[in-house]
Amino acid sequence: MASRAIVPSQQPGGEGKLKNMQPEGRNRRVLQDIGNLVAKRAVEGKPHHAKALAKAQAAAVNNEKPIKEAVDAVAGKGRAATKVVVPKKIVLKKKPIPEEVIVISSDEEDEGKSAGGRKAREGSSRKHGKTFTSTLTARSKAACGLTNKPKKPIENIDATDVDNELAVVEYLDDMYNFYKHTECASVVHDYMVNQPDINAKMRGILVDWLIEVHRKFELxxxxxxxxxxxxxxxxxxxxxxRRELQLVGISSMLIASKYEEIWAPEVNDFVCISDNAYVKEQILVTEKAILEKLGWLLTVPTPYVFLVRYIKASIPSDQEMENTVFFLAELGTMHYRTIISHCPSMIAASAVYAARCTLDKTPFWTETLEHHTGYSEDQLKDCAELLVSLHSAAAESKLKAVYRKFSCSDRGTVALLTPAKSLSSKSLNSFST
Incomplete structure (x- = not known):
């Protein structure tokens, strides 16, 4: 049973009300809106007008004619034209999903800049592929070795010592940060200008002799x-x-032995090793004078402190690598210009770098070494070249303590290795030994 349509009676100003009702009609389906409006008007008007109007609308729909022309044609036949408000058909268009534009080469970036920075149009169906220029650029970079290779992760060199309480793994980073921070306070400056009776060559002779004594005592x-x-x-x-220089050397070794050794040599041992050049009392007086001048400060970061850590970071490392590093480091400590020009951590890192170059361990410098040393390969080049030059001249030098020490089989005869060819040799004529 069809429900009766309730149509408000037409009153003055009713036309305006119908216009105001248009938004409701826009929410309905189009054909039903037209049928509802026609049915409502048919109840108000005469029956024959309603039938004619319905036939005209059906014919207009079938012939795809505008509805407005059909309504006007029917309305013209009647006595009083009834205004019919026909809501416009609203077609909702789906908003196209913008395609993601991927820029592959710099050519496309240049085109974007020349176009005034305009964005890619939505709905573009352009197919993005590698351009010929980008392909050539990539091949050129690969040929020149400029291709961005993924960096190797930094290795955890303390992973095997986690369960070793004596290794104090949880404190190592803080300890070495402290060493790097405080090593500047103990860096040796050029003191030969204030020494009227000795020179750098005499200092080298003293260090060469102390290395022999150190080896004799097996310290x-x-x-x-x-x-x-x-x-x-x-x-x-x-x-x-000049006469007291050797006395300063043996007194310094006595102090260091008491600080580092479990069984330190006695004073009489140093008197004997110096061929009775000094008596026991002189050594003790000099020992006291040295401690007073240094303020009893003996806990200082020497190159050895950093060598132990940096050798561990040089992966893979073996006994030959360790002997080569110590050989180059001791050559550096004998050389006066090396000591006053570079801090202990720099000497230690350069010795590791030069040793890797000597043994042809590639890569010569790794991300792990750079992380733990704090030095890049470029920063170490000068000091490493100096150490390699000292290695080249070791066999011909008059000071042979280090060379003889590392030419023995118990040290792997690393002194006989060919110096690193990858580091350019530097002449020692400008340096005083």
Missing amino acids: MPETLYLTINIVDRFLCVKAVS
């Missing part, structure tokens, strides 16, 4: 590096005569 390597550090720091603050 720890820490003792040797601390001995040389004490000698240099004392000579920075006190002028010493």
